[in-house]
Amino acid sequence: MRPLNKVKILWSSKFAYVIGLMATDGNLSIDGHHMEFTSKDLDLVEIFKNYLNLQNKISKKARGGEKEKKYFRIQFGDVAFYKFLLDIGLTPHKSKTIGVLKIPKDYFLDFLRGCIDGDGNIRAFKHPESKNPQLRIRICSASKNFLIWIKRMNEPFKVKGYLKTATRCYILEYAMADSINLLNRIYYKNFPSSLSRKFLFAKKYLRT
CATH class of the missing domain: 3.10.28.10 (Homing endonucleases)
Structure with a gap:
């Protein structure tokens, strides 16, 4: 069995920036440990991958019934990071339910x-x-x-x-x-x- 990624959970400018990306274009699976981030911008997905030190490959996907795979995404699993995201206020199917998040004031601008x-x-x-x-x-x-x-x-x-x-x-x-x-x-x-x-x-x- 392949080991799950181990994201370093420590607030920093880069970490807070990634949380902003997850809050807007990220997704938490209902399985309790898998997540993904999707964007039209390949360089943004690469930054996300780099800041979390992920080893997973970046793939392409279609959205909204489109056939053309023009979006880039990275999928990964990490139980501890998943639980951390739940603790600060992110949830599966968050798009309509997201509200106040627990973001340290020192890192809010990031x-x-x-x-x-x-x-x-x-x-x-x-x-x-x-x-x-x-x-x-x-x-x-x-x-x-x-x-x-x-x-x-x-x-x-x-x-x-x-x-x-x-x-x-x-x-x-x-x-x-x-x-x-x-x-x-x-x-x-x-x-x-x-x-x-x-x-x-x-x-x-x-x-x-």
């Missing part, structure tokens, strides 16, 4: 960066009337309570955030000034590697 890389976006556009440049950070979730918690955790940073209802999910959105504020916090000096395409997009708004 967790938030993981959430944005996982199921968020950073978007720039011109206002349709004034033509002034605009910037938005948006995080999507099927759970309204999860986004309410993130919004509350961000309030000490003097950002407001707005909750919106879309067709299949809820959206937490930040306006331009608040988005710039958050970008300068999650991409702090010497932050651990994250999804490169989002960082390169955000780089022009960073003050350091």
Whole structure:
């Protein structure tokens, strides 16, 4: 019998970032020990694999009835890590049930960066009337309570955030000034590697 992976359970910037990825694009099996992380971005799955020191292979899969396997995923088993995720608030079929998670305040910004890389976006556009440049950070979730918690955790940073209802999910959105504020916090000096395409997009708004 092959031994299960042994994830090192110790809070750090990298570990908190991975938890953010699991909270948004991860999945816990109902069997009590298997998990997977899925993304369109191969480099994001590779970062996930590297940060948890996993030896499992990355495969491809289809989603939502599609035939084309255009998503990358890594599957692994670890009873202790699975139980840890349950303890902090993640559950199987978490998409609509996820709420408050037990994330240390010192690592919340790393967790938030993981959430944005996982199921968020950073978007720039011109206002349709004034033509002034605009910037938005948006995080999507099927759970309204999860986004309410993130919004509350961000309030000490003097950002407001707005909750919106879309067709299949809820959206937490930040306006331009608040988005710039958050970008300068999650991409702090010497932050651990994250999804490169989002960082390169955000780089022009960073003050350091």
